[in-house]
Amino acid sequence: MEKRMTAFFEKFLTKDSLFLDKKVLQANYTPNKILHREQEIEQIAHVLAPALRMEKSSNLFIYGKTGTGKTVCVKYITNNILEVASKNRIPLRIVYINCKLKRVADTEYRLIAQLATEFGKAIPATGLPTDEVYKIFFSALDSKEQVIILILDEIDQLAKKAGDAILYNLTRINEELKKAQLSIIGISNDLVFVDNLDPRVKSSLSEEEILFPPYNALQIQDILYERAKRAFKKDALGEGVIEKCAAYAAREHGDARRALEL
Ligand SMILES: Nc1ncnc2c1ncn2[C@@H]1O[C@H](COP(=O)(O)OP(=O)(O)OP(=O)(O)O)[C@@H](O)[C@H]1O
Ligand SMILES: [Mg+2]
Incomplete structure (x- = not known):
């Protein structure tokens, strides 16, 4: 067991992360660009x-x-x-x-x-x-x-x-x-x-x-793109992911926090 676990951790460490900077996605992160306000x-x-x-x-x-x-x-x-x-x-x-x-x-x-x-x-x-x-x-x-x-x-x-x-x-x-x-x-x-x-x-x-006022879907998309650019490595996000999150959050009530959580 111990060996397997060590191997798991070792592998985790060397595996390529999808993230450039995961902090950027956390709720208390202050974006350096505020869009649409x-x-x-x-x-x-x-x-x-x-x-x-x-x-x-x-x-x-x-x-x-x-x-x-x-x-x-x-x-x-x-x-x-x-x-x-x-x-x-x-x-x-x-x-x-x-x-x-x-x-x-x-x-x-x-x-x-x-x-x-x-x-x-x-x-x-x-x-x-x-x-x-x-x-x-x-x-x-x-x-x-x-x-x-x-x-x-x-x-x-x-x-x-x-x-x-x-x-x-x-x-x-x-x-x-x-x-x-x-x-x-x-x-x-x-x-x-x-x-x-x-x-x-x-x-x-x-x-x-x-x-x-609440953000509309396009505004949420812009906010997500900006954030994703800093958080993820290039190509880490599949096509259409941001669009989907934005559409969903906009339908709920234009909530950028919700969109970032998704
Ligand atoms: N225009 C924007 N550009 C970039 N990020 C944004 C923008 N609006 C909101 N966010 C991000 O969305 C999240 C929620 O924003 P914020 O905390 O300012 O909302 P709020 O209106 O204060 O909500 P609540 O009423 O729940 O306190 C934060 O992570 C914030 O950084
Ligand atoms: Mg607040």
Whole structure:
């Protein structure tokens, strides 16, 4: 048995792999080219750009079905704006929180504690009154002149788990701040999420709104081709495979993630 297994592993090692770079197919891989989202990217960039002049950018709500590129586009844009900010010594901070993650955003206390930590103030995991946690967070934030863009990805999960009071408090935060300014980007695949919010929260979170429509089959094909070019060796993919995956994913609901999984 042992010999057979060694032989198996040895053979596996020397066998030609179909892949150039398998990482490229994983869900957390950031593509270096984003296709078919030029308009959405430009719109978001316009909303955020004032932050570079130390002006508070509008809050923004981005919504669209799953796999339509919301997260990947926002990360791409914020990486770019950060690069320009740091080159020009502009005190711009981007904080990205995935509200779906356990232990980060399941309660108001946890999220504010997490945010305080991001700004250098450690808060015990439990025990303080929520008001106190807010106070510590505010003072950490306001310790210097800076513009902050807070990205709350899967924001519907936050509201569901922690209630919408936290969103109310965060959208009102600038009234309390003297040196710092904070804008929020909320991202959700729940298309009716904002409609069910307290109207005051809704109007401040959705100062700007951008919808990510589903991809059609041809767009998904382009995305898959681009990715396959980097992931597979030439000729490793049979003819028609990409077309089939694209057609299937488009029929489901224009989900690029699903297409990549296939
Ligand atoms: N236009 C695109 N070009 C290249 N890759 C893309 C594009 N759109 C989506 N993808 C890829 O498809 C996958 C899903 O995209 P993303 O995570 O941005 O979707 P999402 O809209 O945030 O979905 P969810 O609502 O489920 O969070 C990722 O692997 C992403 O890299
Ligand atoms: Mg996402």
